[in-house]
Amino acid sequence: MFAIIFAAAVLAVSCEDKGSVIEDWPWDDPVVETPEPDDTPEEPKVEDATLDKWSDVSSSYGELPAYVKVYKSPETLEGKKAIAYIAVADMASAQWDIWSINDPEMDGTKDSFKTPKDVYDEGNWPIVINAGFFYASGGMNYSSSLAVKDSEVFAYNINYASEDWVKMYYPTRAAFLETADGKFDACWTYRTWDNHYMYPAPAENTWAKDPAKQPSASYPEEGKEFSAKTAMGGGPLLIDNGKFRDTYVEELFNGTSGIGPDSNQPRTAMGVTADNKMILFVCEGRQMTDGVYGLTTGDVANVLLDLGCVEAINLDGGGSSCMLVNGKTTIKVSDGSQRSVGSTVMIK
Numbered sequence: 001m002f003a004i005i006f007a008a009a010v011l012a013v014s015c016e017d018k019g020s021v022i023e024d025w026p027w028d029d030p031v032v033e034t035p036e037p038d039d040t041p042e043e044p045k046v047e048d049a050t051l052d053k054w055s056d057v058s059s060s061y062g063e064l065p066a067y068v069k070v071y072k073s074p075e076t077l078e079g080k081k082a083i084a085y086i087a088v089a090d091m092a093s094a095q096w097d098i099w100s101i102n103d104p105e106m107d108g109t110k111d112s113f114k115t116p117k118d119v120y121d122e123g124n125w126p127i128v129i130n131a132g133f134f135y136a137s138g139g140m141n142y143s144s145s146l147a148v149k150d151s152e153v154f155a156y157n158i159n160y161a162s163e164d165w166v167k168m169y170y171p172t173r174a175a176f177l178e179t180a181d182g183k184f185d186a187c188w189t190y191r192t193w194d195n196h197y198m199y200p201a202p203a204e205n206t207w208a209k210d211p212a213k214q215p216s217a218s219y220p221e222e223g224k225e226f227s228a229k230t231a232m233g234g235g236p237l238l239i240d241n242g243k244f245r246d247t248y249v250e251e252l253f254n255g256t257s258g259i260g261p262d263s264n265q266p267r268t269a270m271g272v273t274a275d276n277k278m279i280l281f282v283c284e285g286r287q288m289t290d291g292v293y294g295l296t297t298g299d300v301a302n303v304l305l306d307l308g309c310v311e312a313i314n315l316d317g318g319g320s321s322c323m324l325v326n327g328k329t330t331i332k333v334s335d336g337s338q339r340s341v342g343s344t345v346m347i348k
Helices: 002-015 046-050 116-123 297-306
Strands: 068-072 084-090 096-100 127-130 134-137 140-143 147-149 152-155 173-178 184-191 196-199 230-233 237-240 267-273 277-283 309-314 323-325 343-347
Touching: 084 127, 084 323, 096 147, 096 152, 096 230, 116 127, 116 323, 116 343, 127 267, 127 277, 173 267, 173 309, 184 237, 184 309, 237 267, 237 297, 267 297, 277 297, 277 343, 297 309
Parallel strands: none
Antiparallel strands: 068 084, 084 277, 096 343, 127 323, 127 343, 134 140, 147 152, 147 230, 173 184, 173 230, 184 196, 237 309, 267 277, 267 309
């Protein structure tokens, strides 16, 4: 019964269809900064090369730390009409953190879901985005995505899936993490009853075949005990070691999972570049702006690769997708107002 409720909840939370257009959006469009002409040639910067088609709109959102910039996308991404924003933070100076409901035993909690604005109001974070997947059942709130803060686990990635709740699968699912020594990584994780593992490749699951065996220290290969100072789960994993992955088949995010990885949807994602710039990404969808349907997870992976990401994961999307900059909304959220979510990622 628990699993059946979970399936219905993920469909409702992650991919609820909202097709209407908001006619009167209460915020002004951001002003694109036009730099003053300068006759002095400068050395080209690596980060500039990846952002040449994006517009710096940082000044539209008030004062930001010098090491955080906000950019708006060009009119099209991956050949599709797009409205997307990225926050780019130099992690040599910036700090990131997570908020999550506290449900490490996956038994449910009375902790309240929060809107990104709630999180902003409590901490005045310059950047806040929605993060992992979540659901509610029987008066309790649940997280189905890993959340680690100050090395303490608040929630784990969900470790089972089924389409008929007769044949059970055990997928490894994505996480983005920072280690104790400040290194960033995207990996696949699995929690058994008594251990929590991380892997450099996913378990080879697919709905088209019988379930792969349950993950352990020896399957998939090179499993090791999970360890992170800060981490956020989600999925699918989009980029690993600078290469396109989009492992939604292996992570079993297609079919009835609800995120529609190969359909155009609002999306949220996070990644890091080779020069330690964290990128938080959101895109609009579901025609909240006429003709803007959203992106697939593969599209998002390609966009983040173009921006220089070497590690990246997809986060909860659809009606949950939201980015606040100094408390001000960027995209038009597809529910028409901010959804209360189970976790967020913040930068200051």
